[in-house]
Amino acid sequence: MNCQKIVNVIALTSGVVSLAVVGSGLFVFVNRDSIVDNIKSQAIEAALGGLGGIGGSLPTGANDLPGLGATPSLGGPAAAPPAQQLQTSL
Numbered sequence: 088m089n090c091q092k093i094v095n096v097i098a099l100t101s102g103v104v105s106l107a108v109v110g111s112g113l114f115v116f117v118n119r120d121s122i123v124d125n126i127k128s129q130a131i132e133a134a135l136g137g138l139g140g141i142g143g144s145l146p147t148g149a150n151d152l153p154g155l156g157a158t159p160s161l162g163g164p165a166a167a168p169p170a171q172q173l174q175t176s177l
Contacts, residue, residue: 115122
């Protein structure tokens with residue numbers, strides 16, 4: 088294979104890459120408004136998607152608080168068993 092064929096292949100691939108870059112840039116330029124609107128709507132949905140409206144499903148934080156004068160329970164499943172005292176004899 089001589090050098091002229093190698094140069095032609097390199098020039099052809101360079102032209103194809105250049106056309107691909109120009110074509111994708113032109114596509115983005117023509118469709119930039121719809122692309123920006125799509126990204127904005129996705130960002131808003133990601134930020135506000137879990138809210139379910141204007142604060143409609145936000146927890147208030149007061150549902151799990153004990154009432155006034157209520158004494159908290161000390162003997163639940165998280166309570167540790169009473170410690171046994173060790174007797175030592177000297």
